[in-house]
Amino acid sequence: MKYCSHCGETVSELIPPGDNRLRYVCGHCETIHYQNPRIVAGCLAVHEQQVLLCRRAIEPRHGFWTLPAGFMENGETTEQAALRETWEEARARVQAQQLYMLFNLPHINQVYMFFRAELSDLEFAAGEESLEVRLFHEHEIPWNELAFPTIGKTLKQYFIDRQVSDFPVRMTDITYPARAPRQAV
Secondary structure, three states, rough: EEEOOOOOOOEEEEOOOOOOEHHHOOOOOEEOOOOOEEEEEEEEEOOOOOEEEEEEEOOOOOOOOOOOEOOOOOOOOHHHHHHHHHHHHHHHOOEEEEEEEEEEEEEHOOEEEEOOOOOOOEEEEEEEEEEEEEEEEEHOOOOHHEEEEEEEEEEOOOOOOOOHOOOEEEEEEEOOOOOOOOOOO
């Protein structure tokens, strides 16, 4: 960030009084620009013994399979975001959704929330961000073609939990070692 979104003056990176981390601060209007994680919400939509996956029509990971999910918008709940994304990406309607998996990804400043839900009907189709949408039995999942680690972890846990019909809310941190700062050449 170089310029203040409130007044247009240049910003500096410093620790404001009473804070404990670097923030972009405008020296002119004194606005502190907080940067917070983005929330991704989606559904693990199921029908009988199958799960609904979408093949991505957009980057990142174009052509790979994912659960219908995306960034939450202002003014909506996480559940509303999951339902909206499921409709936008898979043109699917779901019911009886419950929070199932929560992932913290601090290295990319994101939080993923997947709701377990039942498809209301079998009328679904590829939305604008999907190349195709289909139901998969566990043995048909294209494990090597999944778009993100959160998708594989969610699916694997679902199939484990399905064996005992117990689906508690689960929270997992996906972390990677911090990268070393780049050295001047």
